[in-house]
Amino acid sequence: MHPIAIIGGTGLTRLSNLEIVRREMVPTPFGEPSGPVIHGRLCDREVMFLARHGYGHTIPPHKVNYRANIWALREIGVRRIVAVAAVGGIRADMAPGHLAIPDQIVDYTYCRDSTFHEGEIGGVVHIDFTEPYDADLRASLLAAGERADIDLRRDGTYAATQGPRLETAAEIDRLERDGCDVVGMTGMPEAALAREVGVPYACCAVVANWAAGRGPGSITMEDIDRHLTKGMDRVAKLLMSWLEHDAGD
Numbered sequence: 001m002h003p004i005a006i007i008g009g010t011g012l013t014r015l016s017n018l019e020i021v022r023r024e025m026v027p028t029p030f031g032e033p034s035g036p037v038i039h040g041r042l043c044d045r046e047v048m049f050l051a052r053h054g055y056g057h058t059i060p061p062h063k064v065n066y067r068a069n070i071w072a073l074r075e076i077g078v079r080r081i082v083a084v085a086a087v088g089g090i091r092a093d094m095a096p097g098h099l100a101i102p103d104q105i106v107d108y109t110y111c112r113d114s115t116f117h118e119g120e121i122g123g124v125v126h127i128d129f130t131e132p133y134d135a136d137l138r139a140s141l142l143a144a145g146e147r148a149d150i151d152l153r154r155d156g157t158y159a160a161t162q163g164p165r166l167e168t169a170a171e172i173d174r175l176e177r178d179g180c181d182v183v184g185m186t187g188m189p190e191a192a193l194a195r196e197v198g199v200p201y202a203c204c205a206v207v208a209n210w211a212a213g214r215g216p217g218s219i220t221m222e223d224i225d226r227h228l229t230k231g232m233d234r235v236a237k238l239l240m241s242w243l244e245h246d247a248g249d
């Protein structure tokens, strides 16, 4: 079975049940990944783990080397990526603590290195991105959620914002008019880069807070941390259920 990778976001810098085999710093033509890739075993499967913001959570969303991270995972043979990402909830049923498996993306980021195809070698490349997430991987995560009795939101449009600041209430109103259901800062270009290198990719979004103007008062880091802790317990349960039943490819 081919190894799978989990990219951990805010609140997930390690997988508690992962039996660590070794750590590998993978050099890439695009510079250094956020940290060494952890090779491990979980539920009898070979699982790689990479902390998107570094293991000490020191790399802000706009400074993550998304190209190096995705390149490194592909380089070591990873065939599927599940990206865990903290988000703010816009849609009424995206309350803090809940998990969602988004099915669409609107990209509002800028000034990020967002492609492996810069035009010189290999010419101009336009990937198909109609469905930004891998359908089979999404379906297997949703099935895992059902088996583990986790209350998963089964779809949702992910708005990728630049950060690192949170949004204004008016910006969230605009995102909602655009059809967005959750908002986060790391979904792009990560998803597009995975598509460029042909690695199936899906996102497990963990709602950390109500998006700006959607909850009472301002957004505090304490609230975010509290909801993330609760959400990450559910993520761990989901991943275990997924790995236990996943037949691999």
Ligand code: HPA
Pocket (backbone or CB within 6 Å): 086, 087, 088, 089, 161, 166, 167, 183, 184, 185, 208, 209, 210, 211, 212
């Ligand atoms: N906005 C953007 N990114 C986020 C949020 C948010 O409200 N919460 C967690 N990541």
